[in-house]
Amino acid sequence: MHALARIRQCLLILCLPLAAAAAEPAQEFTLPNGLKLIVQEDHRAPVAVVQVWYKIGSSYEHDGTTGLSHALEHMMFKGTKHHPPGEFSRIVAARGGKENAFTTTDYTAYFEQWAASNVELSFDLEADRMRNLTFDEQDFAKEMKVIMEERHMRTDDNPQALASEVVDAVAFLTSPYRHPVIGWQSDLESMRLEDLRAWYARWYAPNNAIVVVVGDVEPAKVHALAQKHFGPLAKQLIPPTKPRTEPEQRGMKRLTFKSESATLPYLMMAYKAPVLVEALAKRTNAEPWEIYALDVLSETLDGDQSSRLTRNLVRGRQIAAQVESSYAPASRLESLFSFAAVPTPGHTLEELEKAIGAEIAALQSAPPTPEELARIKTRVVADEVFQQDSVFYQAMVIGSLEAVGLDWRIKDDYVERIKAVTPEQVQAVARKYLTEDRLTVAHLLPVAKGDADAH
């Protein structure tokens, strides 16, 4: 239960399938208390998903208190004044519902999926836990144990995840993206119930929330239900955040990470890359078209089995057993354009690093071919259709855009923006952003027990 996602590293989740063009356009409403509601009709099955998104995640946290947003997500299942711990889940389960939540660097979201007739019950329960959470000391103590087990499972006992945590911490100097979503172990150990209570009071308010409903519903009726249940909640001042702007990186950063439990060497390369919300707000030098061009660049390198990295490094030179690249244009703050790869036996991490560098250099010296671009554009058009099959996914797209400060309607322009990207623009952004001075390189080295301490 309770997922913890690192969405800003997953391009394909957030970007390519951005364009859910449904038959009826979604409708947006804003309540007087600032809560935003977006409703998308989909009448294929008698079900609906309700997602409540809060603009709060690990990138709002500061040193010493990392992991607060995710820990608070866990506490949101621990009862309110009206419902004792566990009752929320029991009510949803008894009506055939599925519920869960997830936290990322940029947002925290809660959802229920069930018969469309239950939308009102979702609103009632979600409005209650937006304001009335109980913070019980014993429940907190148990839940922190659970969260530490979660950290062990996802990160500490997964060498690649553990190394990737260090890459973020090295790549970013002042940006809060240097912290893991789940929090550093020592911050988890020193977290207090009071910290969570204050975090909740500060961020969980109707004017910091977006409610997305997709399914067999009528927007006007959903709006009336939202007014009834969320309407009475008071708005509050959401304090401005400190910018913590990442200073320009001036030179490559390089690190090694030794692991006794790893069996395979692993390469990570991460270039600082701009994001759409900052480009649109002119908080960066990047132009909006560059973001879409970077997206196409990422697809040229690693979109499907015919893209360059797999074609040239896995199949052609057979230097990589696995290789992938990713770019997260829809995150809130300056992000990373990343590569990760495992070398084949007989090849070193250094050779693999050079080989990836050569693929980047090739796109800097010559634009992608018209055939490559045509294939990417064909896939974008098809994916736009395919993603209509998932009610949940349609809601994810809308919510995740809004939660980072983008207008959800940009999803409808996505295909056109991608189609407008030229081969020369792809080359231009490869030259501008995939430069050595913006790069962090990490080598994960498996070592025998005891060697990790050797100097």
Added chain:
Amino acid sequence: MRIERLLAATLFVVAQAVLATPKIEHWTTPAGAQVYFVAAAEIPMLDVRVVFNAGSACDGAKPGLASFTAGLMHEGAGELDTNAFHDALGATGASLGTGAMRDMAWVSLRTLSDPASADPALALMQSTIRNPRFDAAALERLREQALIGLKSEKESPDAMAERTFFAALYGDHPYGSPTAGTEDSVKAFTRADVIAFHQRYYVAANATVAIVGATDRAGAERIAAAVLRDVPAGEPAAPLPPVAPLAAAREAHVEFPATQSHVWIGQTGLKRGDPDYFALIVGNHVLGGNGLVSILADEIREKRGLSYSAQSQFEPLAEAGPFLASLQTKASQEAEALKVLRATLAKFVAEGPSEKALAAAKQNLVGGFPLRLDGNGKIIEYLAMIGFYHLPLDYLDTFTERVAKITVDDVRDAFRRRVDPARMVTVTVGKQSGTR
């Protein structure tokens, strides 16, 4: 409280919620393939999934051969080598996948229904099924990748637990064959092995075709014929031997340098079509199959904070698939967590569920049924399963009724007969020295 009124008003509606289950059409092709089709006109796309009785249970003396063959089928077909094949596929916008599980292997396609996309995509699917090239160079590359995959399993405690659990539970039965193979078996695969496996199992009489999407019956008949064009009739795979129940408890430990121990306990469980199917899955929903609401999550996570996830499941297969319960906990807590896990299971088997918990689990399964069918991607999985396991065509229509009929006695009786807490396989993966 407001919520209680709301609940009372609608509580009885749940069990009566009417869902129009998809209308399944079924026919047999002249070569003997079973076809299952559901029309879904709303989105202009097609899903086609062809499953073969060619999973790792067919590995025989060559563990991993089924998965290896399925992987190699994705590396070019007919005139097209790997690069040319993926270029052609990319030009259609479609996605095509191949793979193998324990019972079944599959080739699946999702494409726009517009003939300009669908026709070439379906032709590539046919070619993948009928004429995979199995080029020597691709084979050697995939062998190398398979060996690296086996190496990477050794840094994943979960993968180690799964491999060890299946070996301990099934021994020499085909379900004990590791789906990814072993270092020795992967090194020994030859092109002739792969070709022979493909010729034997990827045949029409061993195939089930599932189709969901924007077409009609006549269109679906054309699609089924197109994707299996020139595929020889062949013979169905031989039935698997029955699984012998465990004679005694077994324990296996894998020493592993990790913070946590992964604990799996289990037994042989259910076959598809098993008369105890509904009693056991409904019972398991109470025990450990329904997220945080289940007894195992409550005892292990909610009450004691011992594990992030604690759950149990039956995985029904052609022959008895596994019943298993699992958790992960800090190495120093392994003994305590295992004790709670065993005690919770034993108590459930002895006493069965409470009336209240059973009613809640049934409400979840019945009320949640529409969520199982709320997309073409979900419906096609059900079609393939119904076809592959020869389940009745009204499986979906009668699902909620059959769940609703299960009583506390049914669950208690089925668990007592089918789950013996004294004869479990127990697998632990973690650091043991000094922690117990």
